[in-house]
Structures are given as structure tokens and as C-alpha cells.
Amino acid sequence: MSGHSAADRNQLLSEAVRLREAGRREEARERLVALSAALPLDAEVAYQAAWVHDTLGLEAEAVPYYERALSGSALAGDDRRGALLGLGSTYRILGRHEEAVATLTTGVAEFPDDNGLKAFLAMALYNTGRTHDAMQLLLTLLVTTTADPELAAYRPAIEEYAKDLDATME
Incomplete structure (x- = not known):
């Protein structure tokens, strides 16, 4: 997992989602972009990264994350x-x-x-x-x-x- 244990991944993802839900979307975006770069095959991370880009009005930037999230059967x-x-x-x-x-x-x-x-x-x-x-x-x-x-x-x-x-x- 590119240096991230499953527990680390879950904690980092949860923290980013909480930031988004708390309205701290730019902080959430930065964390999710980094986490997605570290875990490029993780569909859930990609979906959360897409979602936060969408909430920021960054639709074009959201597309590759959505596509990655939907590319397999993991989601x-x-x-x-x-x-x-x-x-x-x-x-x-x-x-x-x-x-x-x-x-x-x-x-x-x-x-x-x-x-x-x-x-x-x-x-x-x-x-x-x-x-x-x-x-x-x-x-x-x-x-x-x-x-x-x-x-x-x-x-x-x-x-x-x-x-x-x-x-x-x-």
C-alpha cells in the first residue's frame, strides 16, 4: 500500500471525510489528493477525492478521480x-x-x-x-x-x- 498500512489508510481517509463534512473542503482536498497519489488503485479514496473536488466546484479535476473510482468492481x-x-x-x-x-x-x-x-x-x-x-x-x-x-x-x-x-x- 505504498507505505500506508490499512489502519493508516482508514484513519487518513476518515479524517479527510470529517474535514469535508465540517466545511474544511480545501484541507480535505489536499489530504485526499495526497492519499490518492499514494493509493492510486483505492476506489474509495478516489471516490472521496472526486466528491471533494465537486464540492469545491472543481468539476474537471473531479473527473479522473470518479473514473478511477468506477474503473473496477471495488466500489x-x-x-x-x-x-x-x-x-x-x-x-x-x-x-x-x-x-x-x-x-x-x-x-x-x-x-x-x-x-x-x-x-x-x-x-x-x-x-x-x-x-x-x-x-x-x-x-x-x-x-x-x-x-x-x-x-x-x-x-x-x-x-x-x-x-x-x-x-x-x-
């Missing part, structure tokens, strides 16, 4: 979901819309119950000009998650219309 569960959403959203912000769609589509396939991923995918679809797909996804998301009884009453109609927004009565 799982909530961290993998967060990394897919983070990378997809970051690609979108950077104008890399096709990559955003691909990443977020993977996220929705792996985590079909995550509505956040679906919302970000809809935005990326819009950015690629796939407005029908974006609207279909958003309308379906809206009527399947709403607590508004007036909107819920129209759920069957909205779901049907969402399938083909261009259909008209002739």
Missing part, C-alpha cells in the same frame, strides 16, 4: 451509486453530454429505484436533444412519486401520453 452500494451520479452530473456540467447519458444510463440500470439518477439522466437526455426521452422519463418519474392527489388522479393518462407525446386525435 459498491451507495458509494457506486453516488459515483455514477456524480460523474454523470459532472460530465453534463462540462458539456460532455453523451458521456453523461451513458454514465447515468448505467446508473439507472444498476439502481432502478434511484430517482435522483433518473432526474439527472433526464437533464442529460435533454442536453443531447433527446427531448422526447427526457420528457417521458420526467413525466413517469413525476406521476410515480407524487403525493399530490389531483396529479395522481391523472396518472394513467399521463403515463399513456408520456409514451408518445406527439400523438393527437385525428
Whole structure:
């Protein structure tokens, strides 16, 4: 582990996360960059480094850390979901819309119950000009998650219309 024992790694990572959570993001970033350089194959460290770059508005710098975090199978569960959403959203912000769609589509396939991923995918679809797909996804998301009884009453109609927004009565 390039001079870091597992205990050292865990302690350093925990300290950096605590700094980020306490709003001391630049200090956290410096520590995570150093830890990631020492442990380049550590997916969790890469994910935390990506996350702190994103919180600082350093989206372009976050991308390689996200990509490294997702490159293998070491990242799982909530961290993998967060990394897919983070990378997809970051690609979108950077104008890399096709990559955003691909990443977020993977996220929705792996985590079909995550509505956040679906919302970000809809935005990326819009950015690629796939407005029908974006609207279909958003309308379906809206009527399947709403607590508004007036909107819920129209759920069957909205779901049907969402399938083909261009259909008209002739």
C-alpha cells in the first residue's frame, strides 16, 4: 500500500471525510489528493477525492478521480451509486453530454429505484436533444412519486401520453 498500512489508510481517509463534512473542503482536498497519489488503485479514496473536488466546484479535476473510482468492481452500494451520479452530473456540467447519458444510463440500470439518477439522466437526455426521452422519463418519474392527489388522479393518462407525446386525435 505504498507505505500506508490499512489502519493508516482508514484513519487518513476518515479524517479527510470529517474535514469535508465540517466545511474544511480545501484541507480535505489536499489530504485526499495526497492519499490518492499514494493509493492510486483505492476506489474509495478516489471516490472521496472526486466528491471533494465537486464540492469545491472543481468539476474537471473531479473527473479522473470518479473514473478511477468506477474503473473496477471495488466500489459498491451507495458509494457506486453516488459515483455514477456524480460523474454523470459532472460530465453534463462540462458539456460532455453523451458521456453523461451513458454514465447515468448505467446508473439507472444498476439502481432502478434511484430517482435522483433518473432526474439527472433526464437533464442529460435533454442536453443531447433527446427531448422526447427526457420528457417521458420526467413525466413517469413525476406521476410515480407524487403525493399530490389531483396529479395522481391523472396518472394513467399521463403515463399513456408520456409514451408518445406527439400523438393527437385525428
